[in-house]
Amino acid sequence: MKIMAFGARVDEIPYLQQWAADNAAELAIRTELLDAQTVALAAGYDGINCLQTTPYSAALFAEMGRLGIKFLTIRNVGTDNIDFAAATKAGVRIANTPAYSPNAIAEFAVTLTLHLLRQLGPVEAALQAGDYPKATTFIGRELAQQTVGVVGAGRIGRAAIKLFSGFGARVLAYDPHPVPDPTLACTYVSLSELLQQSDVVDLHVPGVAANTHLIDAQALAQMKPDAVLINTARGNLIDTQALLTALRAGRLGGAGIDTFENESAALLALNQDGYFHDPLWDELAACENVILAPHIAYYTQTAVHNMVYYSLQALVEFLENGHTDTEVAAH
Ligand code: NAD
Numbered sequence: 001m002k003i004m005a006f007g008a009r010v011d012e013i014p015y016l017q018q019w020a021a022d023n024a025a026e027l028a029i030r031t032e033l034l035d036a037q038t039v040a041l042a043a044g045y046d047g048i049n050c051l052q053t054t055p056y057s058a059a060l061f062a063e064m065g066r067l068g069i070k071f072l073t074i075r076n077v078g079t080d081n082i083d084f085a086a087a088t089k090a091g092v093r094i095a096n097t098p099a100y101s102p103n104a105i106a107e108f109a110v111t112l113t114l115h116l117l118r119q120l121g122p123v124e125a126a127l128q129a130g131d132y133p134k135a136t137t138f139i140g141r142e143l144a145q146q147t148v149g150v151v152g153a154g155r156i157g158r159a160a161i162k163l164f165s166g167f168g169a170r171v172l173a174y175d176p177h178p179v180p181d182p183t184l185a186c187t188y189v190s191l192s193e194l195l196q197q198s199d200v201v202d203l204h205v206p207g208v209a210a211n212t213h214l215i216d217a218q219a220l221a222q223m224k225p226d227a228v229l230i231n232t233a234r235g236n237l238i239d240t241q242a243l244l245t246a247l248r249a250g251r252l253g254g255a256g257i258d259t260f261e262n263e264s265a266a267l268l269a270l271n272q273d274g275y276f277h278d279p280l281w282d283e284l285a286a287c288e289n290v291i292l293a294p295h296i297a298y299y300t301q302t303a304v305h306n307m308v309y310y311s312l313q314a315l316v317e318f319l320e321n322g323h324t325d326t327e328v329a330a331h
């Protein structure tokens with residue numbers, strides 16, 4: 001069986017090589033992202049493995065169909081960048097890696113929350129300006145005294161609920177399809193109730209089209225004026241212009257954004273000059289009560305190892321049995 005891994009990042013390559021050695025597999029490792037042109041590199045291969053946030057387009061799937069490559073496994077969770085209808089039409093089946101480490105992302109959401117509640121942005125800015133007295137003036141809020149609203153109680157949301165309740169916070173959750181779990185210390189409420197009552201609103205829903213601008217001007221207007229908004233899920237969930245308006249008007253306490261609305265390949269890898277050019281990003285970065293990250297919530301040693309191992313295992317199952325439990329289809 002011949003497999004090609006696309007989009008291989010420097011940090012993934014040792015894991016990819018180790019997996020190939022562990023499994024005596026013929027694995028070609030490419031750093032190129034997968035598209036309708038680069039897929040030609042996989043001619044003669046049986047299956048493709050990839051990690052990217054750029055689109056898996058209809059043209060790509062048409063080419064895969066033409067090359068007779070029927071299986072694609074992705075090394076990440078989110079499938080919002082996949083044209084499933086085109087994949088089905090081309091006879092390509094896809095599996096994602098749904099649980100490589102929900103805790104990695106949940107821990108990062110908690111990290112952003114604590115950073116904002118303890119006002120580390122203004123403290124850092126005062127220190128950078130050499131104003132040491134000012135740096136001592138930013139009084140924090142304790143997580144144990146807050147109400148945290150988790151939107152989307154899937155794998156990552158549930159991991160976040162466990163962490164936040166472990167800190168002693170009161171946790172609310174909103175999910176139209178809650179998974180019964182008596183060990184979860186949270187109360188399910190409507191989205192409006194959650195927005196109105198929470199000091200921290202933490203998003204863990206997929207970036208499917210129906211969720212675009214789930215947090216818009218109206219949703220922001222329902223939130224407490226000192227609430228903080230955390231997004232480690234997908235950039236399209238928040239109307240960033242409305243977020244900036246609310247922050248500037250003092251109608252929101254802060255925001256922690258790992259997944260930015262205008263995220264691009266340039267943000268994820270940074271440009272050659274190491275700078276990502278986007279006016280909205282720059283405006284957010286100028287706010288002391290905003291903490292930005294370049295889509296790294298997942299990025300831990302455990303997660304990267306599991307992304308590689310679980311997704312390649314799924315590809316082997318597809319190729320050997322025509323089936324894998326993590327197969328995904330259109331939403
Ligand atoms: P999951 O499928 O286990 O859970 C998603 C949950 O969201 C489901 O329970 C679903 O019912 C719920 N949901 C969908 N739409 C909703 C809405 N409008 N309101 C409330 N709930 C809604 O997925 P997961 O593993 O928890 O991952 C969630 C998302 O996190 C992924 O889709 C991906 O976009 C993102 N993610 C980000 C990173 C990162 O590094 N920043 C890493 C992994 C995943």
Ligand code: COI
Pocket residue numbers: 051052053075076077078079295298
């Ligand atoms: C995901 O797993 O969906 C992520 O957002 C991680 C990223 C490397 C694509």
